[in-house]
Amino acid sequence: MTEPDPLPELQAFLDELHQTLASDLTGDVAHYIPELATSDPHTFAISITTKNGRTFQAGDVDVPFTLQSVSKPFSYALALQDIGCAEVLQHVNVEPSGNPFNSIRLDEGRSVPDNPMINAGALVVSSLLLGKHQEKAFERLLDLLQDLTGKPPRINLNVLQSENSTAHRNRAIVYLMRNLNMLDQDPEKTLQLYLQQCALEVTCADLSMMAATLASGGVHPLSGQRIFDPAVVRAVLSVMYSCGMYNSAGDWGFRVGLPAKSGVSGGLMAVAPGQMGIAIYSAKLDAHGHSHRGVLACQRIAERLGLHLF
Ligand code: DON
Numbered sequence: 001m002t003e004p005d006p007l008p009e010l011q012a013f014l015d016e017l018h019q020t021l022a023s024d025l026t027g028d029v030a031h032y033i034p035e036l037a038t039s040d041p042h043t044f045a046i047s048i049t050t051k052n053g054r055t056f057q058a059g060d061v062d063v064p065f066t067l068q069s070v071s072k073p074f075s076y077a078l079a080l081q082d083i084g085c086a087e088v089l090q091h092v093n094v095e096p097s098g099n100p101f102n103s104i105r106l107d108e109g110r111s112v113p114d115n116p117m118i119n120a121g122a123l124v125v126s127s128l129l130l131g132k133h134q135e136k137a138f139e140r141l142l143d144l145l146q147d148l149t150g151k152p153p154r155i156n157l158n159v160l161q162s163e164n165s166t167a168h169r170n171r172a173i174v175y176l177m178r179n180l181n182m183l184d185q186d187p188e189k190t191l192q193l194y195l196q197q198c199a200l201e202v203t204c205a206d207l208s209m210m211a212a213t214l215a216s217g218g219v220h221p222l223s224g225q226r227i228f229d230p231a232v233v234r235a236v237l238s239v240m241y242s243c244g245m246y247n248s249a250g251d252w253g254f255r256v257g258l259p260a261k262s263g264v265s266g267g268l269m270a271v272a273p274g275q276m277g278i279a280i281y282s283a284k285l286d287a288h289g290h291s292h293r294g295v296l297a298c299q300r301i302a303e304r305l306g307l308h309l310f
Helices: 010-021 034-038 068-083 085-089 119-149 157-166 168-179 187-198 204-215 230-243 246-255 292-305
Strands: 045-050 055-059 200-202 260-262 267-272 276-281
Touching (some): 055 204, 068 204, 085 119, 085 230, 119 168, 119 200, 168 187, 187 200, 230 260, 260 292, 267 292
Antiparallel strands (some): 045 055, 045 276
8 A cells, every 4th residue: 555645745845945945055064074164065955754665855865975973873773782771871871961062071970971972972882882893893883874775885085084184172082081981992993983984975865764764663664674673763762852963952852853863064864753764964054063954954844744742
């Protein structure tokens, strides 16, 4: 039986939304990673994939971009899946920090980063994956990406090298955490794994499929493969809801009401559990480091489709 459209005329709505926002070039591309500063600010893509694998798209959905922080829910999911929730919770908390993604403020008394969506937490997740898989850790992430996108994974070496040469703040965070015994792996190897995951490339079409896999409780909408346990998906979506949008997570939850994750390359993914995955790509960012048009498009999609969870 054919699945009914989530909204009659959804495709027409996306086309119109894309057209309305196409001329909005508010914000700025990320400059602290020099290679990202060269991103084309006009590129704009919207993709929605239902839990059954139907896709509705508008714009430049096949243009690749690096995942950056949108990789964090997936590396966290992998750690939960491979290491177990109880163990991971001992090393990374699930508390919104109210701080920007690159905050270097650590609670020395608690010895764990606030959550796995900020850089400090994601670096501890990298250390956990390294501890578990050693030199195979990146391969595990590549295999996961392949399962999620159905394509051979690609890494953008220019972005990787560009970020590596300017990653002074992330270096400071990871070395400080090593000093405080918040991670037990080599800080440089930990940083490299994190930077590699950030430099993985996807398209907007790929990203909505990845989001749809989370929307469907961990089962890939097209292949039918169970990629994550339901308990892992529940944990990841909970943390995305409270922490995925960093210090605007409260505002986002209030207005949009969906678990989401942004990245400084301009990717944004939101998940409507049991319904669909939403992905947007547009490189110009707002003050919080989220895609400006990504936030607007997502707000309007959630409103129009009535997706707010509450
Ligand atoms: O660690 C960094 O600074 C980047 N590789 C990722 C940061 C990021 O995407 C923040 N999200 N909006």
